[in-house]
Amino acid sequence: xxxxxxxxxxxxxxxxxxxxxxxxxxxxxxxxxxxxxxxxxxxxxxxxxxxxxxxxxxxxxxxxxxxxxxxxxxxxxxxxxxxxxxxxxxxxxxxxxxxxxxxxxxxxxxxxxxxxxxxxxxxxxxxxxxxxxxxxxxxxxxxxxxxxxxxxxxxxxxxxxxxxxxxxxxxxxxxxxxxxxxxxxxxxxxxxxxxxxxxxxxxxxxxxxxxxxxxxxxxxxxxxxxxxxxxxxxxxxxxxxxxxxxxxxxxxxxxxxxx
Amino acid sequence: xxxxxxxxxxxxxxxxxxxxxxxxxxxxxxxxxxxxxxxxxxxxxxxxxxxxxxxxxxxxxxxxxxxxxxxxxxxxxxxxxxxxxxxxxxxxxxxxxxxxxxxxxxxxxxxxxxxxxxxxxxxxxxxxxxxxxxxxxxxxxxxxxxxxxxxxxxxxxxxxxxxxxxxxxxxxxxxxxxxxxxxxxxxxxxxxxxxxxxxxxxxxxxxxxxxxxxxxxxxxxxxxxxxxxxxx
Numbered sequence: 357x358x359x360x361x362x363x364x365x366x367x368x369x370x371x372x373x374x375x376x377x378x379x380x381x382x383x384x385x386x387x388x389x390x391x392x393x394x395x396x397x398x399x400x401x402x403x404x405x406x407x408x409x410x411x412x413x414x415x416x417x418x419x420x421x422x423x424x425x426x427x428x429x430x431x432x433x434x435x436x437x438x439x440x441x442x443x444x445x446x447x448x449x450x451x452x453x454x455x456x457x458x459x460x461x462x463x464x465x466x467x468x469x470x471x472x473x474x475x476x477x478x479x480x481x482x483x484x485x486x487x488x489x490x491x492x493x494x495x496x497x498x499x500x501x502x503x504x505x506x507x508x509x510x511x512x513x514x515x516x517x518x519x520x521x522x523x524x525x526x527x528x529x530x531x532x533x534x535x536x537x538x539x540x541x542x543x544x545x546x547x548x549x550x551x552x553x554x555x556x557x558x559x560x561x562x563x564x565x566x567x568x569x570x571x572x573x574x575x576x577x578x579x580x581x582x583x584x585x586x587x588x589x590x591x592x593x594x595x596x597x598x599x600x601x602x603x604x605x606x607x608x609x610x611x612x613x614x615x
Numbered sequence: 616x617x618x619x620x621x622x623x624x625x626x627x628x629x630x631x632x633x634x635x636x637x638x639x640x641x642x643x644x645x646x647x648x649x650x651x652x653x654x655x656x657x658x659x660x661x662x663x664x665x666x667x668x669x670x671x672x673x674x675x676x677x678x679x680x681x682x683x684x685x686x687x688x689x690x691x692x693x694x695x696x697x698x699x700x701x702x703x704x705x706x707x708x709x710x711x712x713x714x715x716x717x718x719x720x721x722x723x724x725x726x727x728x729x730x731x732x733x734x735x736x737x738x739x740x741x742x743x744x745x746x747x748x749x750x751x752x753x754x755x756x757x758x759x760x761x762x763x764x765x766x767x768x769x770x771x772x773x774x775x776x777x778x779x780x781x782x783x784x785x786x787x788x789x790x791x792x793x794x795x796x797x798x799x800x801x802x803x804x805x806x807x808x809x810x811x812x813x814x815x816x817x818x819x820x821x822x823x824x825x826x827x828x829x830x831x832x833x834x835x836x837x838x839x840x841x842x843x844x845x846x847x
Contacts, residue, residue, distance in 0.1 A: 387700060390700065545721035545722060546721075546722060548721070549720065549721060549722045549723060552720070574720060577699070577700075577703055578699050578700075591677070591699055592674070592675075592699045592702055592703065594675050595674065595675060595676070595677055595699075598670070598675055598676065599629075599670075599675065599676045599677055601630070601677070602632075603632030603633070606631070606632050606633050607632075607633060610633060
């Protein structure tokens with residue numbers, strides 16, 4: 357059922373919201389260390405798919421098999437809530453488009469990063485603080501800002517802080533929902549480069565939802581194109597974007613303005 | 616000598632859905648064989664499908680029929696049949712591609728671009744950095760430029776960064792799409808040297824060379840790619 361070294365395998369996912377098929381017979385596979393982009397316009401079902409793959413939403417039918425840190429295969433939507441929470445606390449991460457959805461705005465930057473370590477059972481204050489400091493540096497936030505509240509941070513810094521908070525536990529799999537959406541172009545470039553470098557260095561697998569195919573090209577090895585809840589085309593990112601076969605992919609690719 | 620790359624019966628048609636579904640046939644039954652240490656030059660009029668064939672050999676364009684056998688880690692693998700992850704692995708280890716243009720990543724320096732390419736094929740970080748710096752310098756990209764992102768470089772400089780990235784890792788098969796297109800005579804001569812060196816270490820090369828002098832200097836054989844109607 358699941359490839360021996362795969363991290364995640366989804367089969368036949370269906371989910372309806374009233375009359376709308378948000379997911380219609382979607383399959384997806386993910387292997388360790390690879391970045392898979394899900395692209396499509398608003399309403400194509402890409403964010404719904406991300407939420408189902410990460411266990412935040414239940415499908416009407418179909419299954420998602422995942423490999424847990426012990427190597428055992430689990431049926432994601434049949435896992436007990438505590439086991440799923442444990443998975444999300446350390447082995448998985450989720451980067452939201454709006455960092456305010458993930459960060460605690462009344463807790464210091466260092467506290468936000470350290471919290472995931474404490475949730476894992478780490479209790480040594482000095483270690484947590486020095487690890488948080490190190491991660492702020494890795495996401496290019498002045499270590500001197502460690503005790504500042506996120507409310508004093510710019511949008512780009514907040515997003516980098518969210519990434520530090522997510523990666524501090526060395527997750528094997530990170531879900532990202534439009535991580536560069538809503539940021540200025542120059543801030544976006546810096547963030548993309550940071551994500552690209554960290555993901556490659558740490559060997560993290562990523563499922564990335566984006567409406568921006570340039571972001572997909574930069575970060576993802578493989579891509580899935582969604583339209584009205586269906587995957588209309590899938591393959592290597594450069595194949596799908598340079599030689600699009602489906603009418604909808606051709607439309608997406610031809611609609612991009614080049615500077 | 617060992618066959619490194621063997622393509623047979625390649626058909627490629629582009630269907631343009633946004634233009635009323637018009638189908639453009641580009642390749643019909645294209646075939647080629649390249650052995651270790653050999654350079655095959657694709658020739659033929661502009662628009663005949665040379666670049667399409669090159670992109671098919673890289674796995675960038677998906678073909679409608681045919682086989683692309685690549686010697687990957689000691690055995691022949693059909694690039695047209697393997698899953699996407701395997702195509703990426705083949706590109707990392709076996710199949711290098713030098714396109715006409717450098718796709719620049721914001722904020723990444725020329726040296727890092729070339730170092731990353733060497734590391735992808737398994738070189739250790741410091742060795743990769745030294746090899747990258749040496750090759751860039753040889754291609755007349757001095758250290759002060761190496762530390763800058765190539766977005767602001769001239770066309771010729773970008774192309775030389777691109778060439779360094781393609782040659783640094785020592786892939787056993789190299790695909791070169793107009794490697795000297797925007798270069799002056801001195802740098803063109805350097806590229807000819809690099810191609811000769813790659814051949815001597817046993818690389819199999821397929822190239823498109825508009826410059827006839829370059830082609831004559833490096834090619835062991837030529838393959839005429841004809842427009843579709845004439846070939847059919």
